Amino acid sequence: MRFQTVSILTAASLASALTPQGFTPGSQNQLFVQYGNQAALNGQVIPRDSTQVQPTLATTQRLQGTYAVIMVDLDIPTDTAGQTNTLLHWLQTGLTSSAQATAFNTTGGTTQSNGQVFLLQNRQNAAPLASYIGPNPPARNPLSHRYTFILVDHSSISTQGLNALTTAAQTRIGFNTQDILTQAGLASRVVAGNFYNVTNPGPAGADNGNGGVGGGVQGTPTDGNLQATGTNTFIQPDASGNVQAAGVVTVPRVGIASLCVGLVSALIWAF
């Protein structure tokens, strides 16, 4: 039944990919992404403030099986001018299709659905492998970032594959979707995709990726006062693993060693 559903989706493919050009594994089937009433589809530019709470997801067909959504920013600035990196924003497994079709904002979607779609729901309340981080592109080039989503069937993932996915989700920066799905045995299981843009109004900082305006990390980890300077935003997980945007991170003295490991891996200058 699952394979039947997938082949129907494939047959409905459109000429243009719904994931950004050059992104692999791409998809030509629409994953509907909606924030509140706001559709976020097909490379549209969406206001940052609309995107801070995780979106609802849907497909035009009811899917059998269990799915994961992966959301990746393809355009995070680096300190090397002209080079970008990727950042994992969300990895949630355990999604299943709703039994009944639901009205949805499909404005801008390329698939005709008359606004009736099947929601992807986390009915078993599976914990995210990477919790949702809202888009927040900094004032650095590129000012506009592509937030790319793929929906992957993980119904038949092996224990080893799940371990690979779980481990990979712990390193958000440099997330290579193709490699990680290959490691997880899921590279051929992508069934839908989407992307939208969020744009910082700019102007881009004078450094444009050379590290000047962004400043850096100051202080030594042992003094309990690791601070970021400059205007860049970055992320810091709080005690419950939630990620917050902040201007300055102050690391408490308690548990400094383990906090610093977590902080360094989570400290992203731009996302």
Ligand SMILES: *[C@@H]1O[C@H](CO)[C@@H](O)[C@H](O)[C@H]1NC(C)=O
């Ligand atoms: C649907 O989303 C579009 C933008 O994607 C927005 O302009 C429109 O107002 C939304 N419609 C509803 C009914 O919320």
Ligand SMILES: *[C@@H]1O[C@H](CO)[C@@H](O)[C@H](O)[C@H]1NC(C)=O
């Ligand atoms: C979306 O972002 C990409 C990468 O920065 C950029 O090339 C493209 O022009 C943007 N699209 C829009 C509509 O802003």
